[in-house]
Amino acid sequence: MANVLILEDSPPLQSFLKTLLKASGYNVFIRANGLDGFALMSEQNFDLVLLDLGLLDMDGQAWLIEARQWCQIPILVLSARDGEVEKVTALDNGANDYITKPFSANELLARMRVLLRANTQPSMVFQCGQITIDPHKHIVMRNNNEVKLTNKEYKILLLLFQNKDKVLTHNAILSDVWGEQYIERPEYVRVHIAQLRQKLEVNPANPVHILTEPAVGYRLVE
Known part of the structure; x- marks a missing residue:
């Protein structure tokens, strides 16, 4: 059962994601602030992060840059910013994938499965x-x-x-x-x-x- 951290400041979307992911068998942790997300990541191992670029305390692009200084957890950006430059910047800053709001439940779950499957394939240690x-x-x-x-x-x-x-x-x-x-x-x-x-x-x-x-x-x- 994968642990998923959701960084999202919209209560309605928090509720939707929590319900959807729990029904799909995921352990769900939600924070609205980027710094709170970092604090939780220092205490808990996560398999995937769902990141909104518009957090309460910092821009999601800055959060990506900081996160990639010390961790390689798969990060899926969920954002209403649909411009090509914004998407490319997020991917260059370390995001593994980018999905634009609004999105369907099936598309989100499919994108998550791809990232989780890639992150759990056997490898040489x-x-x-x-x-x-x-x-x-x-x-x-x-x-x-x-x-x-x-x-x-x-x-x-x-x-x-x-x-x-x-x-x-x-x-x-x-x-x-x-x-x-x-x-x-x-x-x-x-x-x-x-x-x-x-x-x-x-x-x-x-x-x-x-x-x-x-x-x-x-x-x-x-």
């Missing part, structure tokens, strides 16, 4: 010591506890896992994560590697998994 990363679900665990990473931290860690035991140069990481125009900015990598060690290593000052190859780059080892 990488492991290094007590650190695991699920590339499909975008989940990182340490000692069976989920670790919240920024988008850049996640991309660097995944790249290290995909090249385990291999030295990755600063430029290789910069090119893959930031783009080729940043290949002369090794300080970007150093800062993010330090942040990863703080979150994943038992002793960040003396790492045993994310190792530095002096003047070259980094390497992930068991």
Whole structure:
């Protein structure tokens, strides 16, 4: 039974969505404020977020950008804003899909099923010591506890896992994560590697998994 977070400030639509989703077998949680949604997400695991772009306390586009800094939960935007620019912006900001109000119950449920099905397909899980990363679900665990990473931290860690035991140069990481125009900015990598060690290593000052190859780059080892 999937957990669905609804971020919607309209009481009538809240009521409609709650009734529809509960009748379809979903666990439903509703908040009208974006910040309240973030607070709930820090306490509860969700399988899908339904996001209205017109929240009480913040714009939904800003909420998307903030959410994608630390989580990869599928997000389906529900909005009365039907302009092409608004839709493209939402998708660029991290939304997985966009449905315009008014919408039918059947269309909404179908879109939800697609996102939930894609998010639950089996995938290869990488492991290094007590650190695991699920590339499909975008989940990182340490000692069976989920670790919240920024988008850049996640991309660097995944790249290290995909090249385990291999030295990755600063430029290789910069090119893959930031783009080729940043290949002369090794300080970007150093800062993010330090942040990863703080979150994943038992002793960040003396790492045993994310190792530095002096003047070259980094390497992930068991």
